[in-house]
Amino acid sequence: MDATITLRVDGEERRLTVDTRTTLLDALRDRLEATSPKKGCDHGQCGACTVLLDGRRILSCLALAVAHDGADVTTAAGLGSGDGAPGGELHPVARAFVDHDGFQCGYCTPGQVCSAVGMLREAEAGWPSHATADLDAPVSLDDEEIRERMSGNLCRCGAYTNIVAAIREAAR
Amino acid sequence: MTTTPSTPSVGRPLTRLEGEAKVTGLAPYAYEYALTDPLYLGPVLSTVARGRVSAVDTARAEELPGVRAVLTPANAERLADTEDREFAVLQSDEVSFRGQFVAAVVADTPETAREAAGLVDVAYETLAHDVTLTADHPRLYRPEEVNTGVEADTEQGDPDAALARAAVVVDRTYRTPMEHNNPMEPHTTVALWDEGGGRLTLYDSTQGAHPVRHTVAGVFGLDPERVRVVAPYVGGGFGSKGSAHAHNVLAAMAARAVPGRPVKFALTRQQMFSLVGYRTPTIQRLRLGADRDGRLDAVVHDVVEQTSKIKEFAEQSGVCTRMMYAAPHRRTTHRLAPLDAPIPFWMRAPGEAPGMYALESAMDELAHECGVDPVELRLRNEPPVDPSTGEPWSDRALVRCLREGAERFGWHGRDPAPGARREGDWLVGTGVASAMYPHMVNPGSVAEIRYGEDRRYHVGIGAADIGTGALTALTQIAADALGRPLSEVVVSIGDTDLPEASVAGGSSGTTSWGAALVAAARVFRAEHGEAPAPGASARGTAPEDTATPGYSQYSFGAHFVEARVHADTGEIRVPRMLGLFSVGRVVNPRTARSQFLGGMVMGLSMALYEQSVVDPAFGHVVNHDLAQYHVAVHADVSGLEADWLEGEDPHAGPLGSRGVGEIGIVGTAAAVANACHHATGVRVRNLPLTPDLFLR
Numbered sequence A: 001m002d003a004t005i006t007l008r009v010d011g012e013e014r015r016l017t018v019d020t021r022t023t024l025l026d027a028l029r030d031r032l033e034a035t036s037p038k039k040g041c042d043h044g045q046c047g048a049c050t051v052l053l054d055g056r057r058i059l060s061c062l063a064l065a066v067a068h069d070g071a072d073v074t075t076a077a078g079l080g081s082g083d084g085a086p087g088g089e090l091h092p093v094a095r096a097f098v099d100h101d102g103f104q105c106g107y108c109t110p111g112q113v114c115s116a117v118g119m120l121r122e123a124e125a126g127w128p129s130h131a132t133a134d135l136d137a138p139v140s141l142d143d144e145e146i147r148e149r150m151s152g153n154l155c156r157c158g159a160y161t162n163i164v165a166a167i168r169e170a171a172r
Numbered sequence B: 001m002t003t004t005p006s007t008p009s010v011g012r013p014l015t016r017l018e019g020e021a022k023v024t025g026l027a028p029y030a031y032e033y034a035l036t037d038p039l040y041l042g043p044v045l046s047t048v049a050r051g052r053v054s055a056v057d058t059a060r061a062e063e064l065p066g067v068r069a070v071l072t073p074a075n076a077e078r079l080a081d082t083e084d085r086e087f088a089v090l091q092s093d094e095v096s097f098r099g100q101f102v103a104a105v106v107a108d109t110p111e112t113a114r115e116a117a118g119l120v121d122v123a124y125e126t127l128a129h130d131v132t133l134t135a136d137h138p139r140l141y142r143p144e145e146v147n148t149g150v151e152a153d154t155e156q157g158d159p160d161a162a163l164a165r166a167a168v169v170v171d172r173t174y175r176t177p178m179e180h181n182n183p184m185e186p187h188t189t190v191a192l193w194d195e196g197g198g199r200l201t202l203y204d205s206t207q208g209a210h211p212v213r214h215t216v217a218g219v220f221g222l223d224p225e226r227v228r229v230v231a232p233y234v235g236g237g238f239g240s241k242g243s244a245h246a247h248n249v250l251a252a253m254a255a256r257a258v259p260g261r262p263v264k265f266a267l268t269r270q271q272m273f274s275l276v277g278y279r280t281p282t283i284q285r286l287r288l289g290a291d292r293d294g295r296l297d298a299v300v301h302d303v304v305e306q307t308s309k310i311k312e313f314a315e316q317s318g319v320c321t322r323m324m325y326a327a328p329h330r331r332t333t334h335r336l337a338p339l340d341a342p343i344p345f346w347m348r349a350p351g352e353a354p355g356m357y358a359l360e361s362a363m364d365e366l367a368h369e370c371g372v373d374p375v376e377l378r379l380r381n382e383p384p385v386d387p388s389t390g391e392p393w394s395d396r397a398l399v400r401c402l403r404e405g406a407e408r409f410g411w412h413g414r415d416p417a418p419g420a421r422r423e424g425d426w427l428v429g430t431g432v433a434s435a436m437y438p439h440m441v442n443p444g445s446v447a448e449i450r451y452g453e454d455r456r457y458h459v460g461i462g463a464a465d466i467g468t469g470a471l472t473a474l475t476q477i478a479a480d481a482l483g484r485p486l487s488e489v490v491v492s493i494g495d496t497d498l499p500e501a502s503v504a505g506g507s508s509g510t511t512s513w514g515a516a517l518v519a520a521a522r523v524f525r526a527e528h529g530e531a532p533a534p535g536a537s538a539r540g541t542a543p544e545d546t547a548t549p550g551y552s553q554y555s556f557g558a559h560f561v562e563a564r565v566h567a568d569t570g571e572i573r574v575p576r577m578l579g580l581f582s583v584g585r586v587v588n589p590r591t592a593r594s595q596f597l598g599g600m601v602m603g604l605s606m607a608l609y610e611q612s613v614v615d616p617a618f619g620h621v622v623n624h625d626l627a628q629y630h631v632a633v634h635a636d637v638s639g640l641e642a643d644w645l646e647g648e649d650p651h652a653g654p655l656g657s658r659g660v661g662e663i664g665i666v667g668t669a670a671a672v673a674n675a676c677h678h679a680t681g682v683r684v685r686n687l688p689l690t691p692d693l694f695l696r
């Protein structure tokens, strides 16, 4: 069964027809040629498909496109410079990934970058993690916190040390 | 090098040239080319490990709207060359392992392809199968040779007599499990035949565009010039993408049914566990005979591994023992059990990674037996020349790596007693292991240099960057070879339309391709001088002997690890790892460091997590996804440090560099296991080191 939906992808309104079984990830990659989010497992186990859905990080392989009619999707290609406007300079988190060599093959990277942007917002909003010792104090993003909060994003190239360094810098 | 500008590019820590394209996700991987009207392939995999396909009912699949073709062993085209049975896709009804292709569907959408594949009814005539490796498997045989083309068995002196008279003998068996490469980008091919059906293009995820071209052209009986392989961006490989696999052939067969339309085929994570290779499980018996001071008199390394019945792959796990330490009496053997299992293949440092785990664990046991510090024990067994060939070393820096690594790690003053340090609920220990990796060079790569209207040098070579930083490193090498600044050099890679390049494997890429760039720059300058006219171009080929013959050439390293094991739960944490390496000249310190760190992370992952569990009843890997096949994640990695000794290898070729891609995973697991023993007093001799094994 097909359904027609509208998605706002990286600031652009897109109307498309999808099979009701189509995941948000496949809608982006196969229907809209928005291939910034990657498919590593299709089962919510690797984080490569992470995008920001209405501002929050989600695994787009675990979302059905029809369930998100009208949603706002930001991929790593549409993060812009971080001031809300797409295009132009690299987002500071993405910039820090380049500077710290926070990737090798680059396949997990758009997901890592989106996840980091979403994670920084969660921390700013005071969301605790498993690594948070004091649930009442504001979150201070030390390396252990960053590692814990980023652990849903696998990197088989093992760029973790540099990814944490990049996020640490971007968080300042 | 021809001329070098005042500031050489080699040696500078440049950020990756393709960095922006990768962090935004705009760099196109194999699946992601904007092609017109693609179709999608849904494969059907065998559900038995051995037998025959007795019937395939495609009616329900064919009735599904949007299905364009269904391929079965009965209707698939006959291939030109199927001597390599990995590529004999749908050529007979025989099933040789579970998870083998037995049919495929081509459809308009990925959802339809998957549904239709599920509607193909395959009936089997099942035969008894054997998927279990044992040390005394009744069909063990000695392969003609092992991976890298060296002999399966070697013997020097009289190891049995030497072991019989040795004051101290360590006789232990170590086991490593089946492991899967699991690059983050699934193996993917998009196949497109032109309308006339005479030319095939593959957008592929591979470590070698040209090697895939040759394989696929051979299988289909085509002139290689008629096959183009495009792979500028590759989402990791770690060996599994080092050759074509059956999915390349299947995609090309399927696309033949719909000429002019691209067929997209990305394996699922689950399918990758049977179709693209894996590291064989190993059973390794190590016997060390030494005097009371730990000086080796005999070393024996007997390796038992598995291969598939349809194609042999012999991992060279015992080869490291042939050259690592001095000992007059020595034997190494490799035996294979042919199983009804998928075909094993390269996984990062094939041979060295499992082999050095066993050898370096045994060395730790010997140090413990003799009451000698494990660093000192290795220093005492340093061979003046390569024991396997008698050749002098080109640049053997193991002693320096061990000494300087120990210094930096704070090894000295270590209390050797195991199980003696406790911090709260945690038992704390430290461990060391040596690392090594052979200097490999593949001859014959070709590079082309063209001076453009834009006053820049356009360099082309069909090399692959699988995350190694090859594109950036090659640009640095080309700039120096031409004696021009980086801004005047543009390198293109990853396409068979570019000159022939060898595979990205054996940590050989930068050296092998770099030699071609240096050769091309020489020819270019000789023909066109320092002030070429736009349009001037030249080609150069890497020489047969890039490295100086007569020298034994290896990279070396030392791993130092701190491990903490929870006294009540057995949970293992590794807060600190230091790897110090010697790899000759480092072309790009930033990307080289990433390679070392990445190798060490995979070594940590091998030590603590990775294990593919085969169901003996059905013959498949039961934990065939990333939720169950565990790899190291962010939370597992802290305090990781990699560094190297400055220098260059005068015998390694024009760059003076050896590879950096694999040595980081070599020895790592032994260092972790040795640290866990030091922490707890429990010696675990099989990987991975899971918590239950430390509970007594």
Ligand code: FES
Residues within 6 Å of the ligand: A038, A039, A040, A041, A042, A043, A044, A045, A046, A047, A048, A049, A050, A059, A060, A061, A062
């Ligand atoms: S592709 Fe979505 S989590 Fe792996």
Ligand code: FES
Residues within 6 Å of the ligand: A102, A103, A104, A105, A106, A107, A108, A109, A154, A155, A156, A157, A158, A159, B184, B235, B236, B467
């Ligand atoms: S950069 Fe390759 S998987 Fe992370």
